[in-house]
Amino acid sequence: MIESRIVSVIAWGVVVFLMAPLIVVIGGSFTESAYVAFPPQGFSLKWYVQLLERKDFFTSFKESLVIGVAATLGAVGLGVPAAIGLSRGPFWGRGFLKAFVMSPIVLPTVITGIALLQFYRMIDSALPLTQIVIGHIVITVPYILRTVGAGLQLLPPNIEEAAESLGAGRIRTLLKVTLPSIAPSVLVGTIFVFIISFDQVTISIFLSSADAMPLPIRIYSYIEFAIDPMVAAVSTVLILFSYLLVVVLERAFGLDRVFGGGTGR
Amino acid sequence: MAAASISEAARRRRQIERTLYLAPSIAFLLIFIVLPYLAVFRMSFNTFSPMRLFVESFTFDNYVGVLSDPYYYSLIFRTLLLGTTVTLATLVLGLPLALKIAASGRRMKSLLMALVLSPLLINLVVRTYAWLVVLGDKGLINEFLLGTDLAASPIRLTGSFFSVWLGLTHITLPLMVLSLVGVLEKLDRRVFEAATSLGAGEWFILRRVTLPLVMPGIGAGALLVFCFTVSAFITPALLGGSRVGTVSTVIFEKFTYSMNWPVGSALVFVLLIINMGVIWLHGRIFGEHA
Structure with a gap:
């Protein structure tokens, strides 16, 4: 393959371009100055202390967790049965139904967000948190379908018939054979969906209000007015949170299964 | 029986x-x-009314208005230009990195992949904020320019097409690199050995062997990056401000501040058609399996 010097130099330049802004944010969060400076001027944790005193950020963090858990439960509750149903094929309209359940991935999130916003206004809905949760479920069901669908494909083809011919009923087969065998892919899908929900911005921004504002939207509305180092501090916390999550997942499952599971790679 | x-x-x-x-x-x-x-589709045929939000009707006026008004015309053009230039930039920057990753040994490959993947783990708002820190009026570049007396007053870098373009290029670059690496990894190395043994130079191999083989990866990456860019909201809203609107940010404005749902709905379908058109075009060029 090409091992030319030039390619190598450009490649490292691109890596620096990718990482530089993030390093600036992390470094700048420790500055003593009133604006983000890099390299930081002095060393201080005062912006982290200020962050701890912000109740609104803490409330948003809690809301993000609640939304994440609720959306994950919803997406798993809808997606796992859907994946099982679609695996009991072939039947008429299966391809269409599968494409239909997968469609939220293809539709631009910004449009789905707007459509839901207008829909909620038309039906005069006043359930701030639930509205966001529903938006998150809509766009994450396809991910469950993907990971669990891939898990189901790996099952021995006649395992359910085998269980039944040995005398297990349909429900017993589902609980004792099918579900335990797809448990790993359900778990991977669950984690994946929680991360997507916790990170979600585009849907959330349309559905957020003063009554329900997940953390990324809180940061967004804050930096519309100020870009002081406190945002660098909360960003650093979020960056560390993401990396920590990935390290834990890597230790527990191996990254290939978390990110490669069912994505067709 | x-x-x-x-x-x-x-x-x-x-x-x-x-x-x-x-x-x-x-x-x-x-x-x-x-x-x-x-509901949005239906709304796009209603008539806007400043007093009653909208009046039930069935008219194509919103679409005609959006497609004939120079303001919307330049808005759509700017959005498409953004999509095209960001896609090209990610390709130009992503290809050398992808080639380097594919040619690296195991350890170097894991390191580079981790570096490429890590921005994807970071929240979109945080990644956009990072560029505000670099480009802002009190940002790093301006601090440097003022500190070295290269400029007398801060240069306005945010709120421009350039800042939106830069931010979106940075955010979508990992998607392009991943698509390219995915294809490069599957290539048979013997093809390159054959080309080398037949006397082809490195640049000749890049142009005549690698690039044609990696086309499906370029297509998949371009589709991802283009669709992400033309539909992006957060980054243009924060880095472009009100001066550099894109279709998404104007849709948001129509549904919130100016409360013009009918025109906003028509814009929604313009954006949807752009997305579907690109997906269709990609299918036509690269076939079913791409």
């Missing part, structure tokens, strides 16, 4: 079971995807 009716009963039972499994998710999506989209 008995066996036939049993299998008939079993078939019926399977059908009912399947319906029970699929019904909840399909009902959910019918209510929260199909209905809202249909």
Whole structure:
């Protein structure tokens, strides 16, 4: 393959371009100055202390967790049965139904967000948190379908018939054979969906209000007015949170299964 | 006969079971995807009314207005230009990195992949904020320029096409690199050995062997990056401000501040058609399997 010097130099330049802004944010969060400076001027944790005193950020963090858990439960509750149903094929309209359940991935999130916003206004809905949760479920069901669908494909083809011919009923087969065998892919899908929900911005921004504002939207509305180092501090916390999550997942499952599971790679 | 009716009963039972499994998710999506989209579609034919939000009607005026008004015309053009230039930039920057990753040994490859993947783990708002820190009026570049007396007053770098372009290039670059690496990894190395043994130079191989083989990866990456860019909201909103609107940010404005739902809805379908058009074009060029 090409091992030319030039390619190598450009490649490292691109890596620096990718990482530089993030390093600036992390470094700048420790500055003593009133604006983000890099390299930081002095060393201080005062912006982290200020962050701890912000109740609104803490409330948003809690809301993000609640939304994440609720959306994950919803997406798993809808997606796992859907994946099982679609695996009991072939039947008429299966391809269409599968494409239909997968469609939220293809539709631009910004449009789905707007459509839901207008829909909620038309039906005069006043359930701030639930509205966001529903938006998150809509766009994450396809991910469950993907990971669990891939898990189901790996099952021995006649395992359910085998269980039944040995005398297990349909429900017993589902609980004792099918579900335990797809448990790993359900778990991977669950984690994946929680991360997507916790990170979600585009849907959330349309559905957020003063009554329900997940953390990324809180940061967004804050930096519309100020870009002081406190945002660098909360960003650093979020960056560390993401990396920590990935390290834990890597230790527990191996990254290939978390990110490669069912994505067709 | 008995066996036939049993299998008939079993078939019926399977059908009912399947319906029970699929019904909840399909009902959910019918209510929260199909209905809202249909409502927006219907809204795009209504007439805007400053007093009553909108008047029920059936007119194509919103579409005609959006496609003939120079303001919207330049808005759509700017959005498409953004999509095209960001896609090209990610390709130019991503290809050398992808080639380097594919040619690296195991350890170097893991390191580079981790570096490429890590921005994807970071929240979109945080990644956009990072560029505000670098480009802002009190940002790093301006601090440097002022500190070295290269500029007397801060240069306005945010709120421009350039800042939106830069931010979106940075955010979508990992998607392009991943698509390219995915294809490069599957290539048969013997092709390159054959080309080398036949006397081809490195640049000749890059142009005549690697690039044609990596085309499916370029297509997949370009599709991802283009669709992400033309539909992006957060980054243009924060880095472009009100001066550099894109279709998404103006849709948001129509549905919130100016409350002009009918025109906003027409813009929604313009954006949807752009997305579907690109997906269709990609299918035509790269076929079903791309």
